[in-house]
Amino acid sequence: MRWEARAAATRLASGDVHGVALTWVDNAGLTRVKTIPVARLAQVAERGVGMSPVFDVYLVDDSMTTSRHVGGPDGDLRLIPDLGRLTALAGQPGWAWAPVDRHDQQGRPYPGCQRLFARRMAALAAEHGIELRMGFETEWIVQRGGAPACTGPAYGMARVAELAGYLDDVMCALTDQGVEVLQLHPEYMAGQFEVSVAPSDPVGAADLAVLVRETVRSVSLKHGLTPLFGPAVVAGGVGNGGHLHLSLWRDGKNLCRDGGGPFGMTAGSEAFLAGVLHALPALLAIGAPSPASYLRLEPSRWAGVFQCWGLENREAALRFIAGAPDDPDGANAEVKCFDPAANPYLVVGSVIAAGLAGLEAGAVLPAPVQGDPAAGDGSADAGPAPARLPRTLPEALSHFDRSDMLRGALGEVLFEAVAAVRRAEIELFDGKSPQEIADATCGRF
Template sequence: MTTPTHPPEPGRIAELRARGVHGVALTWVDNAGLTRVKAVPLDRLPAAAERGVGMSPVFDIYLVDDSLTASRDTGGPDGDLRLVPDLGRLTTLAGQPGWAWAPVDRFEQDGRPYPGCQRHFARRMTARAAEHGIELRMGFETEWVVTRDGRFACSGPAYGMTRLVELSAYADDLLTAFAAQGVTVLQLHPEYAPGQFEISIAPSDPVTAADEAVLVRETIRAVSLRHGLTPAFGPVHDPDGVGNGRHLHLSLWRDGRNLCAGGTGPFGMTAAAEAFLAGILSALPELLAVGAPSPASYLRLQPSRWAGVFQCWGLENREAPLRFITGAPDDPTAANAEVKCFDPAANPYLLVGAVITAGLTGLTAQQTLPPPITGDPAPQHQPRLPTSLPESLTHFERSTQLRTAMGDMLFEAFAAVRSAEAKLFDGTSPEALAAATRERY
């Protein structure tokens, strides 16, 4: 695989110009879970697509506060990469007049894929699933809190129509922006915590799902700011309250058939779906380092808050980290699984790649699921998932499956960043930790 050399068609540039686009934001997500950007004028997009845009690899070891750490292969002022926009994802930004957006793949100067590129990792694992005859469909739910001048922007109750009425114009602009950008919204509603909302996006292939997780967050940010609102995507806004999740839904398909339905396994799963989900369930302690990767994530992961803190699964059980959903009886396409213990601090490309890795390990080993849990697992003596970032990192660093799939450079850079963030916030009070992270993502 070499650097793409196909510039956009002249008509595409003319179309963007007619829409008033003057600049294109080219984004990637670093190992701290932050979306980084380089922007080019619209007229420079053909050159960017053909030759890439230069960027230092040092951002792979930036922390959430923009301080630096180092890993064996990453760090220091040397080196340069080429950021190559994926023109298939080129989108006019409805919430940012004058701008378009495209995610990038990162390449070495000689055109080789950069081993530390998280988007390459997600694409590799999607291809590996295809080698097993598995097509994955994934979609994220994103939760956030909106404030105005430091106060919650609405006062209505959890899931209350009052809250939607209070911010009716804001919600309308969100839906309008997503429709204009070609993002299919399944649901938009007030959530449990004060000032909290959630949006669910239709499933797609894993790389597109990760791209849309980035686009969704930045669209929410843009629309919020235009309404005088501040969005907070951190794992917790109030350390004593319910936090923000970014749940991952997934289903497995083969030859147009949903493998999560129509089988002889638990609740109609096929053997392949059960084995894949069993692989995810058994790997949750190490996956937590990827999907709940901030020290603040563990303020959110508390029992009896529907965050999924015990290593178990269940049918429509919102206290289980792995929730199986059969959907309507007459709709076999609706069956899917939801992983609830992840949050918006996660890099979505790393997350989809890591989840596929775990699932394929289960598929290869023909793993089976333990009995499902009903009710609250807290009094049922289920094993607790890691309760801190250092604990989940211990599981991550022992994971041969994730090291092999990610490659040494990406694996070690990620571990270095998350270990450094654990040290950065060691001894910080819950209140200070929440304040330091709630608006960084």
């Protein structure tokens, strides 16, 4: 480890990199950091750098709450950088970045570490013979002086022309960092864009979600622009999503295709996705974790507010993409009801836990929906209309509190810390108007 870290430090220093940002994401969805000089990388890779566990109960406004296991000024953790993810930051010259795993002072895995939770769930999937490939879409609204930074129409080439230099710098920075960009395009809201990157393993996908966001942030600031990643910027408007794509693989074969199930799914893929669909009301407390999230979750906005699935249906909470016949990588599923306030490590780990529960139960999917569920009954078999997912964070938290599956997967320390942060943010924003909630959160993530 020390030799690898010294070699990495020498490589970074030769590229005029002087500092390393060590990041983790807290339960409120904020990326926290400790930075070190490059010269200390070898020592920190072996021994870690200290950080209080109280950050696991910080809220979006930097106030703090407490939980049954975490809270108060006592205790210390060691942040251990993952050298395999060490990246020189093209958007922040002089800096490199690495995500961390968190351990206690004796070197034992910290049970509240969200990244270790994601790693643990990916390993559990591997025990079932399943490799998950995942990827997040990153959406943001870019402003200049408090107003949208461009005036072109939704999805319009005019926006690309207005901000061509900025978007080119975003794409080049990501590419220079080894991130494979699949697409970068204008979105619906004024000044809104989305970037999608190639899928990775679950922990890698969460790492990329952090790296992509911080790259967009740094490039935006260099252009004099303000990026807003919150789930709602304008109350009543379409917000920013943080959709998760996933596919299941075994022995090099995509289980989302070439099977006998719906639209070519294998039985294992169907059971996994059925588990995710069943758990969505509780999963919203992970993937839509802020009171602001529920300003975004409105029908007929492609936000996925109904507990249903469908083939290429952008109104379904779970959208299935069958892919082209000659594209074995193309078949996947998309969870649409999540947003950028979510901790991506909690998201990937919790989705895997829900999917494995479905797999172990041999679950099957209900009939798919067609059309907009908000417009009436769109189910393929003319059955009852699908249920609406929770409309508020308290409702989602109620489902989360009752989920033995998530409690068992997360473990008591992490489960209770997540629940405590959700309860405290509900209280924090109680009585606030929708726009006050949006204003207080849109620039925090």
